Amino acid sequence: MNTSSSPSVDLPSVGTVEAQYFTCCEPANELVLKSGLKLGPITLAYETYGQLNEDKSNAILICHTLTSDAHAAGFHPGDKKPGWWEGMIGPGKAFDTNKYFVLSSNVLGSCKGSTGPASINPSTNKPYGLSLPFITIEDMVAAQKKLADHLGIRKFFSIAGGSMGGLQALIWAVHYPEAIHSAILIATNYRHTAQQIALHEVGRQAIMSDSDWQNGDYYGKTIPAKGLALARMIGHITYMSDKSMDEKFGRKLIGKEKLGYDFSHDFEVENYLKYRASNFVQRFDANSYLYISKALDYFDLAEDGELTDKFKKTLAHFLVISFTSDWLYPSYQSKELVRALKANDLDVSDCEINSTYGHDAFLVEIESQSKLVKHFLNRLQKEKSHGPSPNPSI
Amino acid sequence: MNTSSSPSVDLPSVGTVEAQYFTCCEPANELVLKSGLKLGPITLAYETYGQLNEDKSNAILICHTLTSDAHAAGFHPGDKKPGWWEGMIGPGKAFDTNKYFVLSSNVLGSCKGSTGPASINPSTNKPYGLSLPFITIEDMVAAQKKLADHLGIRKFFSIAGGSMGGLQALIWAVHYPEAIHSAILIATNYRHTAQQIALHEVGRQAIMSDSDWQNGDYYGKTIPAKGLALARMIGHITYMSDKSMDEKFGRKLIGKEKLGYDFSHDFEVENYLKYRASNFVQRFDANSYLYISKALDYFDLAEDGELTDKFKKTLAHFLVISFTSDWLYPSYQSKELVRALKANDLDVSDCEINSTYGHDAFLVEIESQSKLVKHFLNRLQKEKSHGPSPNPSI
Numbered sequence: 001m002n003t004s005s006s007p008s009v010d011l012p013s014v015g016t017v018e019a020q021y022f023t024c025c026e027p028a029n030e031l032v033l034k035s036g037l038k039l040g041p042i043t044l045a046y047e048t049y050g051q052l053n054e055d056k057s058n059a060i061l062i063c064h065t066l067t068s069d070a071h072a073a074g075f076h077p078g079d080k081k082p083g084w085w086e087g088m089i090g091p092g093k094a095f096d097t098n099k100y101f102v103l104s105s106n107v108l109g110s111c112k113g114s115t116g117p118a119s120i121n122p123s124t125n126k127p128y129g130l131s132l133p134f135i136t137i138e139d140m141v142a143a144q145k146k147l148a149d150h151l152g153i154r155k156f157f158s159i160a161g162g163s164m165g166g167l168q169a170l171i172w173a174v175h176y177p178e179a180i181h182s183a184i185l186i187a188t189n190y191r192h193t194a195q196q197i198a199l200h201e202v203g204r205q206a207i208m209s210d211s212d213w214q215n216g217d218y219y220g221k222t223i224p225a226k227g228l229a230l231a232r233m234i235g236h237i238t239y240m241s242d243k244s245m246d247e248k249f250g251r252k253l254i255g256k257e258k259l260g261y262d263f264s265h266d267f268e269v270e271n272y273l274k275y276r277a278s279n280f281v282q283r284f285d286a287n288s289y290l291y292i293s294k295a296l297d298y299f300d301l302a303e304d305g306e307l308t309d310k311f312k313k314t315l316a317h318f319l320v321i322s323f324t325s326d327w328l329y330p331s332y333q334s335k336e337l338v339r340a341l342k343a344n345d346l347d348v349s350d351c352e353i354n355s356t357y358g359h360d361a362f363l364v365e366i367e368s369q370s371k372l373v374k375h376f377l378n379r380l381q382k383e384k385s386h387g388p389s390p391n392p393s394i
Numbered sequence: 395m396n397t398s399s400s401p402s403v404d405l406p407s408v409g410t411v412e413a414q415y416f417t418c419c420e421p422a423n424e425l426v427l428k429s430g431l432k433l434g435p436i437t438l439a440y441e442t443y444g445q446l447n448e449d450k451s452n453a454i455l456i457c458h459t460l461t462s463d464a465h466a467a468g469f470h471p472g473d474k475k476p477g478w479w480e481g482m483i484g485p486g487k488a489f490d491t492n493k494y495f496v497l498s499s500n501v502l503g504s505c506k507g508s509t510g511p512a513s514i515n516p517s518t519n520k521p522y523g524l525s526l527p528f529i530t531i532e533d534m535v536a537a538q539k540k541l542a543d544h545l546g547i548r549k550f551f552s553i554a555g556g557s558m559g560g561l562q563a564l565i566w567a568v569h570y571p572e573a574i575h576s577a578i579l580i581a582t583n584y585r586h587t588a589q590q591i592a593l594h595e596v597g598r599q600a601i602m603s604d605s606d607w608q609n610g611d612y613y614g615k616t617i618p619a620k621g622l623a624l625a626r627m628i629g630h631i632t633y634m635s636d637k638s639m640d641e642k643f644g645r646k647l648i649g650k651e652k653l654g655y656d657f658s659h660d661f662e663v664e665n666y667l668k669y670r671a672s673n674f675v676q677r678f679d680a681n682s683y684l685y686i687s688k689a690l691d692y693f694d695l696a697e698d699g700e701l702t703d704k705f706k707k708t709l710a711h712f713l714v715i716s717f718t719s720d721w722l723y724p725s726y727q728s729k730e731l732v733r734a735l736k737a738n739d740l741d742v743s744d745c746e747i748n749s750t751y752g753h754d755a756f757l758v759e760i761e762s763q764s765k766l767v768k769h770f771l772n773r774l775q776k777e778k779s780h781g782p783s784p785n786p787s788i
Binding site (some may be wrong): 034035037130133134191192193194195197198199201202204205206208209210211226227229230233234236237240241242245246248249250251259261262263266267269270273274290294297298300303327330 | 428429431524527528585586587588589591592593595596598599600602603604605620621623624627628630631634635636639640642643644645653655656657660661663664667668684688691692694697721724
């Protein structure tokens with residue numbers, strides 16, 4: 001993902017924030033995973049911005065992507081770089097922390113403070129590695145539900161996310177209909193397609209082909225850096241668009257007057273991929289990449305029937321946003337989802353934003369996205385106070 | 395590339411064919427490459443189908459893709475699988491061997507019988523490896539020109555190719571205007587874009603990250619099979635489309651009643667990529683993949699000026715074909731090329747074929763493609779006999 005997005009407007013930040021941790025599900029009360037296996041205890045890292053009101057009705061849950069974390073806004077002490085959705089979360093912003101209590105939760109399986117393959121297995125005192133049970137998106141959401149219960153939040157005013165974050169919001173709407181007033185689904189879909197699976201599979205094979213991977217048992221030894229870097233390079237290409245790569249790099253050469261006629265890097269785009277990949281390798285665990293990418297590929301809301309039937313108990317209001325140049329989660333997939341929601345007479349606002357940024361657009365197109373989110377949340381606020389308007393569509 | 399394309403019509407094959415070899419450019423008369431380095435002797439593998447007429451005016455040159463070879467039609471003795479463009483080349487087919495002498499030439503840098511990194515360097519009696527000078531598309535074409543001279547073909551009636559084959563045909567039209575009557579450019583462009591470079595670069599990094607690669611000096615030892623397999627997997631994804639992958643695989647499971655909840659393969663698409671990659675590793679050389687993919691990335695017809703200026707001396711008639719679902723060489727790139735050709739008052743017929751097969755369409759959409767090619771060649775034949783028609787567009 002492009003994490004260079006800066007707030008498009010001169011609105012203040014939530015300022016200094018820090019990670020919090022929630023641990024639950026001791027062995028006697030383990031989390032039963034979709035696979036049937038049990039996991040406990042588990043820890044989730046999370047951050048909060050804004051104040052929870054007295055009746056705990058102003059909470060918004062932010063869900064993140066494959067390789068992101070709970071640090072969605074503000075600055076960690078000493079850091080110059082804000083959270084990954086700084087432009088969207090803060091006083092006066094789309095997720096307005098003057099009004100809302102914003103909760104951002106890291107997912108189960110990650111390496112960013114939550115229980116994942118790099119965590120210590122309390123029964124062996126060694127990192128889990130591949131002995132960690134398989135995690136699904138549904139399991140990530142089940143763990144988030146435990147966190148919400150712990151915080152006393154019975155119903156989120158909204159749950160929002162882009163990419164994998166949108167899948168989590170969708171699962172909330174289907175599995176916990178009473179616990180979610182609205183869902184904001186951005187650049188997402190309802191099942192992983194063959195192309196999405198294939199792109200992930202190459203990344204996984206790159207990691208598992210790295211001789212340093214050692215069947216996932218590399219902690220304390222050499223990490224499978226080459227494989228993880230390749231996985232990230234593929235990822236980066238899918239997060240951008242043909243157009244955005246052309247605008248950003250074109251055929252610009254790096255540090256050379258002319259082509260080198262050898263196998264060193266010639267083009268800026270080559271160096272960019274290398275740079276981003278080497279950064280990523282320092283901050284992310286290869287096994288978490290395997291777990292979470294496979295969780296994404298397993299995701300299929302219609303796996304045992306018709307998609308439209310899945311929303312029979314769903315109560316949430318929906319805002320569905322897609323981007324014209326997103327070829328990883330193309331707009332037609334959002335539209336299929338919208339059709340299924342509307343077939344259930346649910347309140348759905350949908351918009352395809354014109355953007356050249358590809359899948360990364362949800363991190364970059366702050367202004368147009370903010371307008372839609374603000375309007376959607378304001379309308380729902382008004383309706384909560386005064387009843388629904390005759391024409392809810394935006 | 396999808397090589398499963400079979401002839402769409404019940405037309406006969408050219409039958410049994412065999413590779414031929416042309417060697418030229420002894421040290422005293424080496425080929426001067428675009429880099430300024432010299433290379434010689436060089437060998438090109440080629441095949442021919444049909445008969446060269448007396449005045450040698452009925453020759454059509456077929457140019458191939460990144461990983462293909464000279465075996466475009468017919469069957470090698472004992473083989474059940476025909477050449478890669480069997481549906482297009484043969485008696486009564488688009489490239490009608492009853493009328494034309496079809497020459498299919500393997501490219502310099504390949505591992506399919508022509509001089510490439512796996513070839514023996516006569517001055518060391520060891521494989522070149524990375525000591526082979528860098529090869530460009532222009533160099534491939536310069537070597538083909540030597541082959542044409544050797545065969546006494548002063549002017550090709552047509553030069554045709556898809557993907558990298560189209561780039562070669564384009565270079566012929568620009569560098570040897572007197573030697574080409576017409577060019578058929580399919581699923582191609584006039585310069586490699588940042589996205590195309592990026593996709594190749596991941597493949598190259600996969601090969602060069604493989605500890606068996608050994609800086610290209612692996613001949614007679616373990617080949618960098620894992621890296622080359624990864625490069626091929628990425629390639630395969632780019633040759634298909636989201637839609638064709640969905641139609642062919644969807645979320646179909648392989649050999650399993652249900653998801654495995656582990657990191658083994660679950661989906662048919664995963665197994666397909668693995669299968670195709672392991673086939674490829676047996677038939678292709680990793681260093682050739684580096685050389686030829688980099689040659690593609692270096693390709694930029696407009697590198698030192700305006701594209702339109704490049705065609706000032708060009709005389710050829712053009713047929714330019716693209717496919718709606720080809721995201722590797724999207725139609726807009728063909729259209730840019732068409733505009734530049736037309737700006738030079740050249741005779742250009744262009745068509746975007748509606749297809750779901752992605753970049754592979756030029757290997758699969760035999761019927762619609764044949765219709766266009768036949769019409770184009772027939773018109774040019776007639777014009778040669780009777781002068782141009784008032785409205786040459788098809």
